[in-house]
Amino acid sequence: MTHMLRTTPSTLMPNDRRGFLTLFGGAAALALAPLREAWALDANQASVLISTALGEVYQVINSGQPPARMYRDFESIFVRYADVDVIARSALGPAARQADAGALAAYTQAFQGYIGRKYGKRFREFIGSRIEVTGARPLKSFYAVTSVAYLNGRAPMEVEWHVSNKSGRDRFFNIIIEGVNMLASERAEIAAMLTTRRGDLAGLTADLQAAG
């Protein structure tokens, strides 16, 4: 958010030299635009992605809608800001390799609804809370956006978001709350659910539609 606030005054300033630089910069950015997709996710963009997603989450939390409606809204935010395909595949583990495209798509669809409900159900804990994005740093092939969650009656919690542009768009693919990794936790959960169904993906998909 902060970088948006910073650029606005410079474009309004009646300073020729700065105007020229802004234009030049703009032209350079346009010329480089095709390259951007490939390698230009930076710390600031990663932070902005998370702040924006959080802003939408809090809008839903404060909307006072019925819970079922909220869960659908959370799911839609998840779909727009997270790399759902990669999260769903990673949670499914090796079974994702053998699955055919249709079954995998149905599973992914069920998975995103399950995530929307499972994490959405916790919305009451976030009423009156705030999450501050504190920074971002490169990590492995992606960015880690750090934030602090201030929840009522609890000590502040560290929440880290892992953001990548490998899907072709900037998306987060993992949330780590005080060391507890959502992707690892969902891998364990989906693996256990798949075992209950003796490895049957269609069965798991049916169970996911009811779970969360």
Next chain:
Amino acid sequence: MRPLSLAAPLALFLALAGCASKPVMQDGIRVNDPFEAQNRRVHAFNKAVDQRVIGPVARLAGDGNDGAGPGTMDLVINAGANLSLPGKVANSLLQGRPEPAIKNFFRFAVNSTLGIGGLLDPAGTDFGLPEHDTDFGETLAVWGVPEGAYLELPVLGPSTQRDAAGKVVDLVIDPLYHLLHRDAAWAAFGLRAASKAGDRARFGDTVDSVLQDSADSYAQLRLIYLMHRRHELNEGGTDIDPYAADDAIDPYAE
């Protein structure tokens, strides 16, 4: 307190014996659980206790709080947590970390006096002295003792050999119990146990969702405990890169 002084070396031995077993990678983290069968039996027991006793009692205590000002539960949690501070000061010193020791010492001094025997928390709200959590399990980690095998303890829940040893030693070295008269020491112990139960009520939804809603609550609890504890002790996070070639699944590499 005398039987406990025998338990400490025993627990330490247990912690050290744990290094022999082989950890495996599971769901993206290192898991060392050679006692899984036994642990799962304890887990089933703990889950039943939580469902029938701790959960309902905690909910009852939680419902009694109307949300305006600190409720009875908060007072109990505060007082119990306050009594745990001298032990934390001792552990920080044993870890060679004077700063958290000094902060927790002043926190104890402020809350025991201005906070009416620890019922209130002016140190945290007005003096910027939040609790710095630590225990002898962390001290052992600082001293280089390995984590050992995963354990689920009856009633106390998830632990490791190192942390279980730490819990026993914490009872023995706690300065509070050495200063207090025996009955007072038991009262302090009871208050601290009640404080832990209060925490269970406060985080009731979180505990319920893990214990009751997971397909395999044993594996889920083990995973959460190990990840959180390693994070607390700075023993390496779990940075899963689902895009990397060395990960089991890389959809973009295919």
